[in-house]
Amino acid sequence: GVLVIVSLVSLFLIAERGVALRQETVLPPKLLEAQQICRTQEELFALRAECNRHPSPYGRLLGSCIDNLHLPREENIEQLQTRARAEVVKLERGVVVLEIVTGVAPLLGLVGTIFGLITLFKGMGVEVNAEQIARFSEGIYIALYATLLGLSVAIPSLVGWSYFNRKIETMVVEMESQCDTFLRGQYRHHSGGPREGDE
Numbered sequence: 001g002v003l004v005i006v007s008l009v010s011l012f013l014i015a016e017r018g019v020a021l022r023q024e025t026v027l028p029p030k031l032l033e034a035q036q037i038c039r040t041q042e043e044l045f046a047l048r049a050e051c052n053r054h055p056s057p058y059g060r061l062l063g064s065c066i067d068n069l070h071l072p073r074e075e076n077i078e079q080l081q082t083r084a085r086a087e088v089v090k091l092e093r094g095v096v097v098l099e100i101v102t103g104v105a106p107l108l109g110l111v112g113t114i115f116g117l118i119t120l121f122k123g124m125g126v127e128v129n130a131e132q133i134a135r136f137s138e139g140i141y142i143a144l145y146a147t148l149l150g151l152s153v154a155i156p157s158l159v160g161w162s163y164f165n166r167k168i169e170t171m172v173v174e175m176e177s178q179c180d181t182f183l184r185g186q187y188r189h190h191s192g193g194p195r196e197g198d199e
Contacts, residue, residue, distance in 0.1 A: 002108055003105065003108050003109065003112070003146075003149045003150060003153055006101055006104065006105055006108065006153055007105075007149075007152075007153045009097070009101065010098060010101045010105075010153060010156065010157045010160070011156075013094040013095075013097055013098055013101075013160070014098070014156065014157075014160040016094055017094045017095060017098075017160070017164050020091075020094075021091065021164060021167055021168065021171070023171070025056060026056055026057050026058060026091070026171050026175075027056070027057075027058045027171065027174060027175065027178070028054040028056050028058065028059065030050065030054065031050055031051065031054050031056070031058060031059055031062065032058075032178065034046065034047050034050045035047060035062065035178065035182055038182070038185075044066065044069075044186075047062070047066065048063060048066045048067075051063035051066070057087045057090065057091060057171075057175065058175050058178065060083065060087060061080060061083055061084060061087060061175055061179055062178075062179060062182065064079055064080055064083045065080055065179055065182055065183055065186075068080075069186055073183060073187045076183060077183065080179055080183075084172070084175070084176065087175075088168070088172060091168045091171075091172075092165075092168060095160075095161060095164045095165060095168065098157045098160050098161040098164070099157075099161050101153065101154070101157040102154050102157045102158045102161055103154075105150050105151075105153035105154035105157065106150045106151060106154045107150075108146075108150055109146050109147050109148075109149055109150015109151060109153075109154075110146075110147070110150065111146070112142065112143070112145070112146020112147070112149070112150065113142075113143045113144075113146045113147050114143075115142060115143075115146070116139050116140070116141070116142030116143030116144070116145075116146060117139060117143055118139075119135065119138060119139040119142055120135070120136055120138075120139025120140060120143065121139070
């Protein structure tokens with residue numbers, strides 16, 4: 001009962017995170033293209049509008065960079081790091097639950113195993129009869145089934161947790177790299193704001 005519910009929750013989270021953590025969802029290609037051609041003030045405004053049209057983790061980080069271009073570069077980076085931490089928390093939202101499921105499912109299976117063993121030894125006497133053999137078989141079945149079910153829930157959850165963790169880590173590094181490239185370009189000639197001489 002409980003393990004079935006945990007299994008359904010795990011499958012839902014794996015499917016939901018699989019969609020939410022697609023590369024094009026986190027780092028929209030159109031946003032990356034617009035960033036690469038951003039040279040003038042008008043293109044900067046257009047890039048900010050593109051961030052609004054693509055409400056994604058990277059769009060929010062890049063929008064933060066643009067909004068804080070009036071600040072010194074160090075302060076802009078500090079603001080970016082604060083926003084990046086919040087975005088990472090959002091990306092990891094369902095992944096944390098998968099980690100919990102990975103730890104809890106085998107324990108629930110162990111509870112079932114213990115229950116099966118209790119059933120196995122309950123009422124066993126010195127003399128073995130057909131009823132005791134049937135009870136013995138039932139106890140073994142419950143114990144093995146509970147163990148199998150617990151592992152069948154934990155293993156996919158562990159695989160999903162490991163995969164999504166690695167994917168998030170890779171995408172966070174990519175977003176940081178893109179934002180760093182953008183900020184270096186904008187602050188190259190004017191330490192206090194965006195380039196205005198390219199218009």
